[in-house]
Amino acid sequence: MRERLQEWVPRIVLAPSFVAVLIVVYGFILYTGWLSMTNSRMLPNNEFIGLANYTKLFGLKHWSIALTNLAIFGTLYILISSVLGLFLAILLDQQIRTEGFIRTVYLYPMAISFIVTGVAWKWFLDPGIGLENTMHQWGWESFEFKWIKDRDFAIYTIVIAAIWQSSGYVMAMFLAGLRGVDNEIIKAAQVDGASGFLIYRRIIIPMMRPVFLSAFVVLTHLAIKSYDLVVAMTGGGPGRATEMPATFMYSYTFTRNQMGVGASSAIIMLIMIFSIIIPYLYSEIRVGADKR
Amino acid sequence: MASLTIDKLIKSFGAVEVLKGIDLEIEDGGFLVLVGPSGCGKSTLLNCIAGLEKTTSGEIRIGERNVEGLHPSKRDIAMVFQSYALYPNMTVRGNISFGMEIRGVDKAEQENAIQEVADILQIGELLDRKPSQLSGGQRQRVAMGRALVRHPQVFLFDEPLSNLDAKLRVDMRTEIKRLHKRMGTTIVYVTHDQIEALTLATKIAVLEAGYLQQFGTPDEIYNDPNNMFVADFMGSPSMNLIDGTLVERDGALEVQIAGHGGSSISLPVPDGAEMRKHVGGPIVFGIRPEAMTDPDGADRTSPHIETRDCYIEVSQPAGSDTFALTPLGGKECIARFRADARIELGAFSPISFNMTKAVFFDPQTTGRIR
Amino acid sequence: MSHPSQDNAIESGRLIRALIYTLLIFFVIYYLLPLWVMVANSLKTLDEIRGGDMLAPPKDITFEPWRQAWSKTQIGVEATGLKPYFLNSIIMVVPAVFLSTFLGALNGYVLTKWAFRGSNLIFGLMLLACFIPFQIVLIPMARILGMLNLAGTISGLILVHTVYGLGFTTLFFRNYYAAFPTELVRAAQIDGASFFQVFWRILIPSSGPIIVVTIIWQFTNVWNDFLFGASFSSYDSTPITVALNNLVNSSTGVKEYNVHFAGAILAALPTLIVYIVSGRYFVRGLMAGAVKG
Known part of the structure; x- marks a missing residue:
């Protein structure tokens, strides 16, 4: 009897966490999925209306703005962060004497809340007191930088702040990757006569493929979820110019009393993230299993 | 093809001197093995020859050319690395041709060269695979192919076999030797495996703690070691280094060695001015296990065999031979008996010492007394 | 086998090293800039911020904004600070x-x-x-x-x-x-x-x-x-x-x-x-x- 109990202890220990995750993650996903097909407004109700919310969602101008913004933001953010991260990692990999200090500086934004980042950049880019004003003070009277107040350009200010926040992280990922390159491979390339530049272009950077992939997944995930930074910097404005799916979901659900539409937008976000994460995790786990 | 000369080479990393004045020379077509325990500086020496590390002082000449300050690719060398260092993102073909591509060799010529080394190393069917799809032995061949295709003056090998399993290691060893015969190129080869050193080399350099301990042919290194380090490091099982006392009796020198219990044996020592300085003092008597045999197994061609009764404690059958352990000079010494020799444990048995193979060391300096 | 070698990364000329350091320092400034802006301006008076250069260090250091932020400023309905x-x-x-x-x-x-x-x-x-x-x-x-x-x-x-x-x-x-x-x-x-x-x-x-x-x-x-x-x-x-x-x-x-x-x-x-x-x-x-x- 005691033996049998011992056998069950591990499962009993794991059970609360597992049940909790099952309910609050998967149960809630199902519930939100159900809500997205109901006529819920301020409060949830169970009046089934099929995919009407999705039809409505994709007919909404706000939603298409949000998707366009996500596309612009996501593309620039992922691209620039990756390139900058790799570039900085390569620079830092040249036996820099103060590497520890520089690495610490490049990475500290990652420790800060997006809200704080948002506040700093919001006022730094504010034409009235920030960069523009400062340039005027320095005597460059014609300098103009009003992007954050401009409907067409506000989204790019969010890109700037987001890159500031996460490029150091990408740098750290690439640096770890570069440090993992077998020294003998570099020596072999030197014996083959390759120059420093060529060694990076032909051998080391191609070896960073897995890091590019991880960075892509992490950054995509952050881009789709990005909410805090937009709220702190622009609040989705000016107008709705910096609306993103995450802010859209929040405002439709909690301030516009269109819970059904909000739920359907959340489901779309989930589909976007999972369509990238699941193949990635699957391949990671398979590679891991192969190694064992 | 060219000779290689190393002259008073010193290499320091910061304040730490890793190579403390190395002098070596290997003739054109020779096979030089650098051997020594971990951290002795042998890989650093190889990297200095390759130009992958800057020397602190001294000179390296390939042929008549001083290669000081030359980029590795300009030294006319090729190198095979311990981890093989294959470019993981390129196919085998790409790995072999990368150097030629950089030198601007034209496509057709590249293809000929690739086919040539692929034939020599029998890797023709692997050319379009990536390194990750190859076995350890295949990677090893590709790494050698990448070196061969350069037709260098000197080949450098950095522990190329240490990542292979025992069986494959022996096969590849033979293959490298055959390759050397066929190409006739000068080779410098680093290993920590003394058997590899003895089987492959035409000249061996034994390094330890940044110093060249001995430089000579395998035969010299094995039979005529300069000091106790070389004697102990080369050979397996290693040479018995037996503590004894040098005494003079009736005008002749002999070494007295404590045996089992209160017993002792004494063996004659060749006379000489150098040796006489040690009379009455401690001396180390060095003899290899195969020169301590059962009387029937003694080397019949040897002019000088001495047989003594020794106490046998343990025997270890090893298939072709049996090793008998006997306490001499306070240590377990290994004698090599014929496999079918009758050994009585816990009793005294006669052991024949082949005194032509005996060597003597000064325990203070650890150097040879000649 | 050998000592952990310090100099096996790819060697580069002196000019290139100077360029590398310049770039690294440029990015150090880029990453530190927002933090500097926050710290410097949290020690200025409101007038100084409005009238002046955001990147300049404060002329007269004042800790009043910190006191305000911590325990006095109005958040929501109450003036409790953070x-x-x-x-x-x-x-x-x-x-x-x-x-x-x-x-x-x-x-x-x-x-x-x-x-x-x-x-x-x-x-x-x-x-x-x-x-x-x-x-x-x-x-x-x-x-x-x-x-x-x-x-x-x-x-x-x-x-x-x-x-x-x-x-x-x-x-x-x-x-x-x-x-x-x-x-x-x-x-x-x-x-x-x-x-x-x-x-x-x-x-x-x-x-x-x-x-x-x-x-x-x-x-x-x-x-x-x-x-x-x-x-x-x-x-x-x-x-x-x-x-x-x-x-x-x-x-x-x-x-x-x-x-x-x-x-x-x-x-x-x-x-x-x-x-x-x-x-x-x-x-x-x-x-x-x-x-x-």
């Missing part, structure tokens, strides 16, 4: 971090040393849970918290942060324990140690580094969270990130930039200190968070 919200965050963070770390350690232990049929599937489901957009759980979570009478309370936030932190804490401990020699666990079992004795006596004493990594990761995430705080807190349980946002984006009154900057630094200070004190562990957490299955 102090009560800072405390809310602490009261929320400590139990949430402790609970999720502890459960993560137990889960990792079970998943690696007591794997049973289906445990890999369970791990897969918990791992996937790390990546959901939290928007998808906001509506049902709000309802459940209401049903449990936890709506708008700090306890509610603790619960939320604990359950949504489990995925990552389990991942961290599972990967760490996977490399822990199972022989040691078997040996302890042969010595008669029970499930929990093995955990407390064998696993936990050698889990120091991963516990630190997990605590830092969870601390940073929970402290910096905005979405859950904004969704599930009421005025007496608001965490500092939400309070800071309310302060900065309130549409009423004069914009006191210096107070905003001081408040922003206050909100960032705890995680910044943790990062500076134990950056090594922070980076390890980030790397592990970048998913190694």
Whole structure:
């Protein structure tokens, strides 16, 4: 009897966490999925209306703005962060004497809340007191930088702040990757006569493929979820110019009393993230299993 | 093809001197093995020859050319690395041709060269695979192919076999030797495996703690070691280094060695001015296990065999031979008996010492007394 | 074999090295600029900010904005400063971090040393849970918290942060324990140690580094969270990130930039200190968070 109990202890220990995750993650996903097909407004109700919310969602101008913004933001953010991260990692990999200090500086934004980042950049880019004003003070009277107040350009200010926040992280990922390159491979390339530049272009950077992939997944995930930074910097404005799916979901659900539409937008976000994460995790786990 | 000369080479990393004045020379077509325990500086020496590390002082000449300050690719060398260092993102073909591509060799010529080394190393069917799809032995061949295709003056090998399993290691060893015969190129080869050193080399350099301990042919290194380090490091099982006392009796020198219990044996020592300085003092008597045999197994061609009764404690059958352990000079010494020799444990048995193979060391300096 | 060689990276000329250092220093300035702007301007008077150069150091250093931000400025309806919200965050963070770390350690232990049929599937489901957009759980979570009478309370936030932190804490401990020699666990079992004795006596004493990594990761995430705080807190349980946002984006009154900057630094200070004190562990957490299955 005691033996049998011992056998069950591990499962009993794991059970609360597992049940909790099952309910609050998967149960809630199902519930939100159900809500997205109901006529819920301020409060949830169970009046089934099929995919009407999705039809409505994709007919909404706000939603298409949000998707366009996500596309612009996501593309620039992922691209620039990756390139900058790799570039900085390569620079830092040249036996820099103060590497520890520089690495610490490049990475500290990652420790800060997006809200704080948002506040700093919001006022730094504010034409009235920030960069523009400062340039005027320095005597460059014609300098103009009003992007954050401009409907067409506000989204790019969010890109700037987001890159500031996460490029150091990408740098750290690439640096770890570069440090993992077998020294003998570099020596072999030197014996083959390759120059420093060529060694990076032909051998080391191609070896960073897995890091590019991880960075892509992490950054995509952050881009789709990005909410805090937009709220702190622009609040989705000016107008709705910096609306993103995450802010859209929040405002439709909690301030516009269109819970059904909000739920359907959340489901779309989930589909976007999972369509990238699941193949990635699957391949990671398979590679891991192969190694064992 | 060219000779290689190393002259008073010193290499320091910061304040730490890793190579403390190395002098070596290997003739054109020779096979030089650098051997020594971990951290002795042998890989650093190889990297200095390759130009992958800057020397602190001294000179390296390939042929008549001083290669000081030359980029590795300009030294006319090729190198095979311990981890093989294959470019993981390129196919085998790409790995072999990368150097030629950089030198601007034209496509057709590249293809000929690739086919040539692929034939020599029998890797023709692997050319379009990536390194990750190859076995350890295949990677090893590709790494050698990448070196061969350069037709260098000197080949450098950095522990190329240490990542292979025992069986494959022996096969590849033979293959490298055959390759050397066929190409006739000068080779410098680093290993920590003394058997590899003895089987492959035409000249061996034994390094330890940044110093060249001995430089000579395998035969010299094995039979005529300069000091106790070389004697102990080369050979397996290693040479018995037996503590004894040098005494003079009736005008002749002999070494007295404590045996089992209160017993002792004494063996004659060749006379000489150098040796006489040690009379009455401690001396180390060095003899290899195969020169301590059962009387029937003694080397019949040897002019000088001495047989003594020794106490046998343990025997270890090893298939072709049996090793008998006997306490001499306070240590377990290994004698090599014929496999079918009758050994009585816990009793005294006669052991024949082949005194032509005996060597003597000064325990203070650890150097040879000649 | 050889000494760890210091100079096997690719060599470059002196001019190139100068260029490398210039670029590195340029980016050091780029990353430090916002922090400098916040610090410098949090020590200026409002007049100096309006009239002047944002990048310049303060002429007359004043700590008034800090005092304002900490205990005087108006947030929402009351002029309490950020102090009560800072405390809310602490009261929320400590139990949430402790609970999720502890459960993560137990889960990792079970998943690696007591794997049973289906445990890999369970791990897969918990791992996937790390990546959901939290928007998808906001509506049902709000309802459940209401049903449990936890709506708008700090306890509610603790619960939320604990359950949504489990995925990552389990991942961290599972990967760490996977490399822990199972022989040691078997040996302890042969010595008669029970499930929990093995955990407390064998696993936990050698889990120091991963516990630190997990605590830092969870601390940073929970402290910096905005979405859950904004969704599930009421005025007496608001965490500092939400309070800071309310302060900065309130549409009423004069914009006191210096107070905003001081408040922003206050909100960032705890995680910044943790990062500076134990950056090594922070980076390890980030790397592990970048998913190694």
